[in-house]
Amino acid sequence: MLSNIAARDVETLIHPYTNLSTFRETGPLVLERGHGVWVYDTDGRPYLEGMAGLWCTALGYGNEELVEAAAEQMGRLPFAHLFSGRSHDPAIELAETLKELMPVPTSKIFFTSSGSEANDAQVKLLWYMNNALGRPRKKKIIARRKGYHGVTVATASLTGLPANHADWDLPIAGFLHAACPHHYRGAEAGESEEAYSQRLAAELEAQILAEDPDTVAAFFAEPVMGAGGAIVPPAGYFPAIQAVLDRYDVRLVADEVICGFGRLGTWFGGEALGLRPHTLSFAKALTSGYLPLGGISIDEPLYRAMLDESVKLGGFGHGTTYSGHPVACAVANRALHIYRRDRIVERAAERAPHFQAALARLADHPLVGEARGMGLIGGIEIVADKPSKRQFEPKAAVAARCVAFAQDEGLIVRFLAGDRIAVCPPLVIEPDEIDTLFERLTRALDRTAAWIA
Ligand code: PLP
Secondary structure, three states: OOOHHHHHHHHHHOOOOOOOOHHHHHOOOOOOEEEOOOEEOOOOOOEOOOOOOHHHHOOOOOOHHHHHHHHHHHOOOOOOOOOOHHHHHHHHHHHHHHHHHHHOOOOOEEEEEOOOHHHHHHHHHHHHHHHHHOOOOOOOEEOOOOOOOOOOOHHHHHHHHHOOOOOOOOOOOEEEEOOOOOOHHHOOOOOOOOHHHHHHHHHHHHHHHHHHHHEEEEEEEOEEEEOOOEHHHHHHHHHHHHHHHHHHHOOEEOOOOOOOOOOOOOOOOOHHHHHOOEEEEEEEEOOOOOOOOOEEEEEEEHHHHHHHHHHHOOOOOOOOOOOOOHHHHHHHHHHHHHHHOHHHHHHHHHHHHHHHHHHHHHHHHOOOEEEEEEOOOEEEEEEEEOOOOOOHHHHHHHHHHEEEEEEHOOOOOOEEOOEEEOOOOOOOOOHHHHHHHHHHHHHHHHOOOOOHH
């Protein structure tokens, strides 16, 4: 029997990424408030937010400084846009700070309201740039199977997950997918991580050659894959891939929507993994998830091409009402101030070994085939048989069951395709809370094992 609020929800809301059929029976988990790494439901029950919301609430819940920054800006100037040369101080300040923080040479910053919009703008700008440069055939984009880049028509086409393609008539033409760099699943018996990386690079090169390098504009990659399974690339992967991209003048776009702002213990994930992208996309932790804000970095060659198009066409024909929203920018400015003042990125790096050691111990559990992560992100794969890595039938939904047990234990984690579970807590998590997280997850795995038996 659903509570009153749950019944009202079921009758009125469509929930993203939810089984709309079973949801009618289960109803929602309705959250009411949060503090630190904890969120509370409408009955006052606490849950450790082991997913930082959706990989975003890096500074945890109830951060009064962020609330204050929003309130101040709301009072001063709640809306202003950046169209037709208009501007406002919060956007200028944020662009300046981001330019300083960018790990790659950056000319300008363009703001969006989400990660999808950021990657969508990247795609459009690649096409725009190659038209400006007089190479109108160089438009195809390669992303990776299991990569996640968003849900607009273009970014769902980049995304390499069946659920985002099946019956959506996607991907659209010109979007290709390379292999997912998952050593546990993809490597041949006895193949080292380095050898596997070299093989994937050779496969990518063959793919680019088969397509004709003059038709391939860019390669998109998350440093650590998030929604596709919280998958850490094998050793040497990005340097090997990047050498191929450089050979064929294929630009690299780093999707830092999850890894940006400290998740891997570095400001940007690419710094921890040897990526040298031309441009990168960011969102989520920029405001600690408190308000929607994303964006992209623009390098000088891209900016030059955009300038030329303004001369040719009379203007830059792209932008959305809320891009560079002043309240979101004010919150981001305050969040970045807190990141720097409180050494949030360094502290994430300091806590990572403790987190990773606890994650690694899960590999001893009879249901866990892989437990691997980086920084403060972890991916766990549940298998039916460890030696053969045999998976459970997808319809048994074992990881979903485990996540439900975790919720029952007072822990929020996320199940992903292929019976994977992601863990990605706020960066401000304390060591004892890391222990609580993994104790609860272990209990959830034990209950899952008992349920299967
Ligand atoms: N890119 C990555 C790596 C993501 O994880 C996400 C969302 O989870 C997106 C892009 C899309 O961002 P949004 O949901 O804000 O559109």
